[in-house]
Amino acid sequence: MSGDFWRLIESPQNANAKRWSDLHDGRGIRKHGEFLLAGRKAVPEALRLYPDRFKAMLACDPADAADLDLLSGIDRFRLSRALFDSLDISGTNFPLLVGKAPPLPSADLAAAPRGLELVCALGDPSNLGALFRSAAAFGVSRVILLEEAAHPFHPRTLRAAANAQFELELLRGPSWKEIGDVAGPLVALDGRGEDMASFAWPRDIRLVLGEEGLGIPSDFKARRLAIPTTGAVESLNATVAASLALYAYYLSAR
Incomplete structure (x- = not known):
């Protein structure tokens, strides 16, 4: 899936929808290695400065993402209003980004600090x-x-x-x-x-x-x-x- 194609998802029972719903807490984030980024300022800024950190965009209306610079490798999903609102817990009514959250490296607290x-x-x-x-x-x-x-x-x-x-x-x-x-x-x-x-x-x-x-x-x-x-x-x-x-x-x- 690439280019300008938007895949439609309406059911909360869809496998992708279930996975995204899990990303509202730390357990789900650790399980799937993904996170949801929301915000009318945060989303465009993140796409501009850190595009490689994201794998998908979720929108209720693709027109809302018309001014966003989406890389060809970012999958696009068009969601029903009810499904989108259930994921947009901050109520931004703006496209969401699905990011990659790899496991954090372990700190060596026995080593001296740097800075x-x-x-x-x-x-x-x-x-x-x-x-x-x-x-x-x-x-x-x-x-x-x-x-x-x-x-x-x-x-x-x-x-x-x-x-x-x-x-x-x-x-x-x-x-x-x-x-x-x-x-x-x-x-x-x-x-x-x-x-x-x-x-x-x-x-x-x-x-x-x-x-x-x-x-x-x-x-x-x-x-x-x-x-x-x-x-x-x-x-x-x-x-x-x-x-x-x-x-x-x-x-x-x-």
């Missing part, structure tokens, strides 16, 4: 996507996702990341229970840690970000940094705190 490496356990997909945007903006060399983290190609992660995930080297890490010793320099964000404002950032370092609400396990060995605030709120959102730390590193490295 700024982010070790992350954020479980909320939207928070993870927002973190990807900050990571790409402030020069993170690698993002190491612990098992507790959301899937990097979850639809809500992709929505919040706005294609930043394609600019990052993503690696798979262990769970907290299996993490063992991690080569440093190693710092973790902790509201009870030392003032981050006085911390001298080395060029090669790992920054560890825990789960929302749970933070870093008490027995995890890392230098703890706290972001000074007025104290008007109990704590910062994990993504906001991480972004401030990434910005501090970025300033120190310039």
Whole structure:
């Protein structure tokens, strides 16, 4: 299937439709090695900058894709309105891209870091996507996702990341229970840690970000940094705190 041919699919029982429906959570993404990308800005940008990452386009009306630059190798599927709406969970009413999501390479945490490496356990997909945007903006060399983290190609992660995930080297890490010793320099964000404002950032370092609400396990060995605030709120959102730390590193490295 290539060129301008659009294959019509109307039934949710179609094998392709069932597979795409599975891509709304991490389990389905891992099973099929695919993801769905949505967004009136994200889809055209991704086609322009990362065309080799996609294998198919899904549209309710092919006319909606008339201005998109589709490679000949991208399959085209025209879906019934009901089927398309069931896949377009963000309600964009714009063509969706089916991307290739290969397994993530395993990180070697026993090896010294190179540049700024982010070790992350954020479980909320939207928070993870927002973190990807900050990571790409402030020069993170690698993002190491612990098992507790959301899937990097979850639809809500992709929505919040706005294609930043394609600019990052993503690696798979262990769970907290299996993490063992991690080569440093190693710092973790902790509201009870030392003032981050006085911390001298080395060029090669790992920054560890825990789960929302749970933070870093008490027995995890890392230098703890706290972001000074007025104290008007109990704590910062994990993504906001991480972004401030990434910005501090970025300033120190310039």
